[in-house]
Amino acid sequence: MTFNELGLNARMVSRLDALGLTRPTPIQEQAIPQALQGRDILGIAQTGTGKTAAFGIPLVVALSKAQEKAAPKSARGLILAPTRELTKQIVHSLQGLTADLRITLVVGGKSINAPAAKLARGTDILVATPGRLIDLMDRRAVDLSKTRFLVLDEADQMLDIGFVHALRRIAPMLGKNRQTMMFSATMPKAIAELSGHYLDKPIRVEVSPPGKVADKVSHSVHFVAKDQKQGLLIELLDGHRDDRALVFSRTKHGAERLMKHLDRAGFAATSIHGNKSQGQRDRAIAAFREGSVRVLVATDVAARGIDIPDVGHVYNYDLPNVPENYVHRIGRTARAGRDGRAVAFCAADEVAELKAVEKVLGMRVQIAGGRAWEGFGDAPKAKKGRQSRRRSSSRRPERMAA
Incomplete structure (x- = not known):
């Protein structure tokens, strides 16, 4: 199967082709068509299988299609990831998929003033670690009630490093009329419980049993x-x-x-x-x-x-x-x-x-x-x-x- 067969528009297919991507990985092949239909996704796949594009491609397509302007202090789409390194990797991947959407990165280790100033004008996609997002919420620098797309990446690690309380604080701030995608390399009981708080009748896509590692x-x-x-x-x-x-x-x-x-x-x-x-x-x-x-x-x-x-x-x-x-x-x-x-x-x-x-x-x-x-x-x-x-x-x- 090619990306062209997944129901993507010609503009996105052209973008992917320029990046040297012509055939989707198994997780992309399963997740993208369902996400394009607006379904909530629970994705289970080991690292290195292309999960970022599995949620990034349908997210960019949906936001570009809507052609809305982000309200001040709001984010049309929110991506949460556990570490600074992973958030930066996500931003880099998204920038390869679009040149039209505004993407804002918010992580610890740097002054919060600069990203807060960017958010004051609104952003299309906010990529953040949970702890730093809580800092913005405490400052009333971000309004999540208008967020229509949510992605939780590496959800199991977010729980492992103690972000469960932050996630519980963030959930009530989000608008209920949204599409949510959660991706995890493993599926412990805590992830199943967390998915119940965030996902609505999700489609589960799994390309390898939890814990399975690369064959090579x-x-x-x-x-x-x-x-x-x-x-x-x-x-x-x-x-x-x-x-x-x-x-x-x-x-x-x-x-x-x-x-x-x-x-x-x-x-x-x-x-x-x-x-x-x-x-x-x-x-x-x-x-x-x-x-x-x-x-x-x-x-x-x-x-x-x-x-x-x-x-x-x-x-x-x-x-x-x-x-x-x-x-x-x-x-x-x-x-x-x-x-x-x-x-x-x-x-x-x-x-x-x-x-x-x-x-x-x-x-x-x-x-x-x-x-x-x-x-x-x-x-x-x-x-x-x-x-x-x-x-x-x-x-x-x-x-x-x-």
Whole structure:
């Protein structure tokens, strides 16, 4: 199927053709025709499957067709995403789809005065993180009652990083006569509950089971003592110095220490995490994209906001507390049809996390080095107190200014 067969107008098809896009991805093929009919959409698809265009194309078509002018302080369409990096990626994609609509970006890390001044004149599409949108609402700088199109992108991560209360505050401010599209890589119970608050008789489109990862990713794990992780990482990175590698640390302080250690070891490395300013994060990603930096150390703040096709390796230096985040992390490799390698390090106190990852993947991860820690091969057991601690920690990943 081609984009021309999805019911798009000639102008949009021409735009997509100029971008080198002629055939829709599976999520686009399923979502776009339904969205063009005005239906609410609940989309479930892994990262890197083209979700941004799946909601961006029908949104641009609908707003362009309406040919209305945004009222002061209002947004005709609103897109919410969990991180600054992802919102900027969305804006970049939308700018490729239209030159006529006004698009306003609102995120933390920068002065709120400039975007507030832009919103005073009204905007066609507002792309924001939930926390920053709440700031605008508190200032009475935005009126959402006239918003007719709403998109929630990466809804599961918005819940993971604590935006559920912000979303509950935003929902009542929106006009009821609207079209809503919600996209998520996974479908936990909380997402089903959230969809009930935002969506009206949605069409569910799903191109892969929740938790499924790209077929071209190879998975491996090294069982290694915590104090030997740095040495092992250097050894492995040294084997592919010309390739881009993304290394995930659980904490922002750990990410910064690891980046400095790699820099002293002679690697061109940088880092992004919640303690970095927006300018620092932008420069780090730009350097990684252009290749002047080959190793990017990051917390989960970057798990869904980096779209760089040729990241060959993703290292889970620390296994994630939330197993679904493993899927999002390794979604940064094997993009655009390329192969990718996901390498995990498992210390003695991370066996439970590795088991949880394997459960999400529905497969055993190949052992590439070290000897499995005691208890790794045992059947999962419910340990009193363990689950409650994991649940609480799963809601407390690195906090970031939105």
